[in-house]
Amino acid sequence: MVSLRRSLFGALALATAVLGQVSSFCASGDGNVCAAVNVPSSGTDTYFQVKGSTNSGWVAMGLGSAMAGSLIFVVYPNSNGRNVTVSPRLGRGHIEPQYQSSIQITLLGGSGISGGIMTANFKCSNCRDRLSVTSTRQDFIWAAGPGTEITSNDPSETITQHSDNGNFRLDLVRATGGDTTNPFVTASGASPTDTNQNTTGGSSVAAPQSKADKVLIAHGVIMALTWVILFPLGAAFIRLLSGRLSNAFVMHRTLQLFNVLLAIVGMSMGMWTSGLNGTHFNHFHKYFGVVLVGMLFVQAALGQLHHAEFQRTGKRSPWSYAHIWMGRTVIILAIINGGIGLGPSLANASSGQIAAYSVVAILVVVTYTAFYLLQQRGRSLETQKRSAGPQRRRSTGTQRR
Structure with a gap:
């Protein structure tokens, strides 16, 4: 019994440690867009999660305070409609962002489409230099598409202009640590950001103008x-x-x-x-x-x-x-x-x-x-x-x- 208690306590402590290293935000606008970040204590990898409604056609989060110059992750259903495509793109202002093949993206477990919600858990191996990991108020942007259906495996697929968008900030100090190969899926397969235990370090902010x-x-x-x-x-x-x-x-x-x-x-x-x-x-x-x-x-x-x-x-x-x-x-x-x-x-x-x-x-x-x-x-x-x-x-x- 003591051993079982210790095991349960250890598992709960581990889960809490992992969950405590995820900083997340959910927008109040259209598309049900949510975003989360985890920064491992060492290495160059950074972990991201982007969620949103399939009714939007596509959803996205970007690293920066405005479209121009931001690295943007656009998520839409893949060709079979059961999983997602993550497209890293560079924002160039008020036009469609351009696909960047140099950004190294790896789609992780827990990604897919369920109940009309797209979930993309992915690792970026060369994105960290675009973040200030010691910032408690790192700027991000989010957007949701206008509802045009997209089902494609092509990361350079054309997308139509967003119907809703905004800005938010995340505390990356709280998001640092909990080294794991997938901070968004626990040992049981559950997504931490689906529970009430995750650390939410995000805040909605007025969109700063460049x-x-x-x-x-x-x-x-x-x-x-x-x-x-x-x-x-x-x-x-x-x-x-x-x-x-x-x-x-x-x-x-x-x-x-x-x-x-x-x-x-x-x-x-x-x-x-x-x-x-x-x-x-x-x-x-x-x-x-x-x-x-x-x-x-x-x-x-x-x-x-x-x-x-x-x-x-x-x-x-x-x-x-x-x-x-x-x-x-x-x-x-x-x-x-x-x-x-x-x-x-x-x-x-x-x-x-x-x-x-x-x-x-x-x-x-x-x-x-x-x-x-x-x-x-x-x-x-x-x-x-x-x-x-x-x-x-x-x-x-x-x-x-």
Whole structure:
């Protein structure tokens, strides 16, 4: 009996020791994503566990605070749908992470699919240099797919953009030790992270923004402000308010030149971010954006020709109409291109952000159009009055004679 008690106590102590070296986290978002880490006391191996719902199509955890530069482990069902494929990938920003064949992954026991939950227990033999094993607040990221079914043994299988994601931190000091060939499966075959005995050293944190993220946001804000608000305002000064403002032309030219500089700055920010992520000119939005900014220089030249001719003759010339209609066309196309940039393949803006952008853009276009039509109607009535005046005078003279 004493021997049995000692054996049970020893087994419980061993299990507790092993469980005590696993630091884990479960996300509150979609996909039921859970992640756990164990760092052996010696060697270069690191053990990971990733869990998530098969309804997501794929789930992932990454080593880092943002996609760009993070080593990401993507997990999805294998070809027979009974086990999983673990794909180590390098995050390159807001695009699909790229498979890294140099990362040495070994799938361990306890992995598989049960009850609609994917479990991947695996060892990485050359990942430790990406972790600060003495950190009590190591940054990680997680993500869950949009539900697109994947069953593949190919670690470079294409995945669609995540529907949910977030950040968390783990205490790797508490996760260090308990040297074993599989810290996620006990001698009985049970998964420690399925019990209440495991050490949970994880905490959910607000997603920190990288420099590239901040520059990308600045790019979007500057371009939206420039194209949706400021360029139409500059056009309104000379086209709609010239009769009400004594210096309308000076205000028009000054503001539009300032807007051109803002557009160049905004474009440069977008190009810098694309270069950092390795996504230079891989989307229509980027090509078209550069073309639109280039057209601003043509527009400025047409404006100068129009102004010079108007000062000489006091009348509009073909340069005038080319300048006016090219300006309107470029602004509308740029507003549309901005909406494209907010889409899921680029900025992946929320539905609220897209709705706000759309409402403001529509209000600006409708307001400008309404003022333009009212102005044209006023000019038409003025022309009719002028033409009717001589006719009335001629008619009066005839009656007198």
